[in-house]
Amino acid sequence: MVSAFILSAIGQEPRMKRFGKYDRAKESKKQKLLKEIEDRKLPYLTPKDVQFEQLSKAKYPKLYIRRASCVPQEIHQKVQQGLTTLQDYLVPAADESNTTSIKGRDPAVWHVGLKIAWDIATPGLAFPLDPGDCYFMLDDLNMTHQHCVLSGMQPRFSSTHRVAECSSGTLDYIFQRCDVTMKNLQKDPMLGIPSLISLELDSVKQTEEIHNEVEFEWLRQFWFQGKRSAKVSDWWFEPMALLEKSWREMEQMTKLLLCEINEAEWSSERKHQVIRCLLPYLEERQELRKSWMARCQSRLARSLPVDEQPECRPHWYNGDSHMPLPFDLEEIISLLSSQLLSEDGDVRS
Known part of the structure; x- marks a missing residue:
């Protein structure tokens, strides 16, 4: 799970290859960081850590978690109806034999991993996500931070939605x-x-x-x-x-x-x-x-x-x-x- 966090947060590749000074500089920076990390793992905190709340407010204030209990029930129902037919065809049976905890994080629970872009010193955060939870990346968070979903052992569907400013471009x-x-x-x-x-x-x-x-x-x-x-x-x-x-x-x-x-x-x-x-x-x-x-x-x-x-x-x-x-x-x-x-x-x- 931790290795997945590293690959998703630092080693992610863009969908389209672009060639320019900015991209070459970005690639050079990424390779330099990967060389510095070597076999070490990125530090990250979970809610079980004492410093979690303080670091979350100080460095990650633009990630907003909305718990399932706050989401209208009709939305849950519509999503469930839309995905139920896919579940039998697309989700393989889960192997729950390995339930070892990873540094305070239950691997059976999904988390959203978040870290400051190109920063290997400041610990990242792993926010637990219960079924039905939503997380929102506000303002410019997607430009300044890197994130990934750490999938648990239970099969689960997820979807990503972007809110666009559409007064023009339609x-x-x-x-x-x-x-x-x-x-x-x-x-x-x-x-x-x-x-x-x-x-x-x-x-x-x-x-x-x-x-x-x-x-x-x-x-x-x-x-x-x-x-x-x-x-x-x-x-x-x-x-x-x-x-x-x-x-x-x-x-x-x-x-x-x-x-x-x-x-x-x-x-x-x-x-x-x-x-x-x-x-x-x-x-x-x-x-x-x-x-x-x-x-x-x-x-x-x-x-x-x-x-x-x-x-x-x-x-x-x-x-x-x-x-x-x-x-x-x-x-x-x-x-x-x-x-x-x-x-x-x-x-x-």
């Missing part, structure tokens, strides 16, 4: 964002010619910000792994098609704004204000498109099987009559930048 959220943008687009009821309702800076900023969010946080993220996700489910293709339709409208809105800048009888000050508002979003869009293109064409991406390779989408070639603007925005950015040149040659004065 389909409802991004569809609402698209609806906000579309409210600034109108079409002539007779001719169907589109135009922008507002050219105020706040409207420009909002439209272009959502434009980039849809393209880079949703469409390109999805199509980078779309072929692989399609093997599991094709559910996401419909909402992505709707988002891409809105994104095409936003491309049209950007073109309409560029036309207004070139044709509207604005003062130089007004024109420069709009260009200064628009230009950073176009520059960001250009750089991110280049970055995503490079990812999709990287050696690692091309080494994947053909049906798993990422797709650079949306993508089109300059001059495509079906698209309002070119994929490569370099020329447009250059033209807008030149309009910000002052008489003495200073850029973006």
Whole structure:
């Protein structure tokens, strides 16, 4: 049991391999600690130790244990109903022949082991968990500490639930964002010619910000792994098609704004204000498109099987009559930048 604590708390591996300075430093730190530990075992305390309560409050205050008696009975019943059918098929018969106590910890009782990350001097804690108990890792505890479950001898099911902040990052959220943008687009009821309702800076900023969010946080993220996700489910293709339709409208809105800048009888000050508002979003869009293109064409991406390779989408070639603007925005950015040149040659004065 103690060796399991060591392996889970210090030797755990991430699900996805990442290669970078941070990861190499982290791996180096882990190997250094493992070398220092050698065959020794990590110190840890249980409720039977005198210092347990004091250390728990001082070093581990963000772990909250909620005992089964505090959990509503209907929740226990629903969980039990959902897991009962699995028990006969998935849980082997338990061997309860070894009931030796391990340093004050009954091996028949489940515990949650917790320790400060990369700290082999401060003792860890082993909190006992009775059937039905819950534990909560509050605030940034999961970032600053390492934890594991020390399973007892009795077969038992467990589940992990994460509470996420979901005011953004959901389909409802991004569809609402698209609806906000579309409210600034109108079409002539007779001719169907589109135009922008507002050219105020706040409207420009909002439209272009959502434009980039849809393209880079949703469409390109999805199509980078779309072929692989399609093997599991094709559910996401419909909402992505709707988002891409809105994104095409936003491309049209950007073109309409560029036309207004070139044709509207604005003062130089007004024109420069709009260009200064628009230009950073176009520059960001250009750089991110280049970055995503490079990812999709990287050696690692091309080494994947053909049906798993990422797709650079949306993508089109300059001059495509079906698209309002070119994929490569370099020329447009250059033209807008030149309009910000002052008489003495200073850029973006």
